[in-house]
Amino acid sequence: MDCREDVCRREIKRNGLFLAELAEEIQLTEDFSTDTPKKLAMLVGETSRLLAESISTAPVDSLRELNVFLSRITTHLRYVERAKIIQTPWSVIRTVEHFFKEQTQNKADFIIRPTWSYNYSLIGEFWKFYKNILSCWSWFPLNELKRRLKDSANFNDNDSIYCISFPRTEQLNCLLHANWGHEVGHILAGKWIEDKFPILWNRVEPVISKKIRDSIVGNPPPVDPLFKDLAILDLTATQTLAAMEVAKCGITELLCDIIGVHLFGASALCSAFEFSSRFLLDVSPLQCDYYPPWRYRIREMMEYCKKDLEALRAVKDSEVFLPFLNWLDEAKKVASTNEDTTEIDSKTVTREAYEFIRSHWNSIKSDAISLLPAGSVKPYSLSARHEIIRNLIKRLESSVPPNEICNLSDSPAGLQDIISSSWIYKIECISCDSSWGDSDDFDLLFRLVLKGIESSQIHRQWGSKLTGTS
């Protein structure tokens, strides 16, 4: 490298130290619902400080890599900043983080933050990302970083941090937040993808690659004959990569949908159905970042909770659930046609990828579900909890937060029950009164649900102590 080496080294060092100070300032001056945002800020800060301190030992070849890494981790502070109390449904964050931690067997911490894009997403895991990259550089004192993290925040090597985003405009809409089940599913799906996907894909890739190659050879690209073979290899590589991405993303998203329904029952299906109503149902995975078509996803979710919904219809005094069940019957009609699979089967890349998914789907599903903790292996069931949900609906009908099973009981309502009852109540309101649904109606419902979740958490955490005191 030329004279720019000195400039580069000096600037990266300055940048790293500034980032460390910024991270520290955020930890000290901002308020958050939990400690997790501060934990990520601390990770960013300590890492950038140590990088700046060690940069004099970095070989010239590593400087550009270091800069790429530093630029990446700088953006991680935005997740911290957006998790400030003022920007989140702060009253439910503790409950939700607690629920997520349970699903990951207390192995992960979560930042929950709004995003201006109208979408839900999960980003992470951060610490593994840091370790993977920092371990590339023999000059970087990774063990020293681990020691500092342990000393300053009791951060252990097996800790992990994820960030779950939700649409800013839906801050209060806890009903739609049943989509969070899908997002936490990404952690389990990610584990499945990391452990099992390479093995399965490795078995089929040569076959898929050959089919793709044959179709290209049958219709070769118009290039200089000297490079024809290379061009065929190049095209085969690109299309095989696309097939792998379609399969990987398809499995990931479908698994997350199933885990969402597994954890939240039909509420997750309702959220996905409502969310997708503003988008096209049958867009090819190749046209939208390899995601499966919405119709395919809704069909799979529908299938997963089919038996539970049938059982709910059969319970005694099921009238209160009928509007909800009838609404879902309408949704079922949407999933019953096959425009999505026709689109998938029309291209070699998507056809081969989905053939792969279909042939392994049942075992993939049960593998992923088995990754849940013992307490969650059984799916959440509306029909099994219909009595509780009926009580919570009654409270909503009286404009009382659905926070406990009955008045002055020792049984605070669970997160999933509260969300389920609010979905059933909402559909009941819409079906009984076509004028229901102005901003006041929604505002009241959302605030009752938020209050219900908050109160049930306080009840669960402090209830016994309060009783003891009184």
Place this chain on the structure above:
Amino acid sequence: MEDLNLASKLFQASSKLNQASSWLVELAEGREPDEEGIKTLNWVGQFISEVDISSRLTSGVSVGGSLSIQATSVRPTFYSSVMRIAPLFQKAGFNSGEEIIGFLNRLNALLSVKGTKDHGMSQRQIAVYYKLASELLKEVSRSIMVQLSNNGLPRRGVLNQEWEPSNNQFRAAYS
């Protein structure tokens, strides 16, 4: 979802390819790699044999595991890098696609120190091969890093497009 795991693995691959590229220059000048260098060269050799679909079609061997996923992700970048350094191949006397593919097939052996000794090639010939391989690895490494960082420039497209080769002459010609 932004795939931090894949991003970090591709970063690792780029970093190792860069280190191996530097070691190949040393080898071309007759210096021996240290233990770390041998480890890196072996890893890159395995990785390249997984990436290069033409050698897999010939040998049918795959190292499998997560390396195969990294390899599938890097493969289009690999071939577009070969295209980009085509003038260097021509300068080194490679005049046909078959010869270039032959070179790619021998990369794994070339990257293993033992392999080069058993090659039956002259020292001068080996030096030419090392330099060419070094240029190729550097180009692949550089391309991955540019995809990760967009070279410091704002992105126009969405994140998932970052793994698509952005400068592929052949694709531009027939797409």
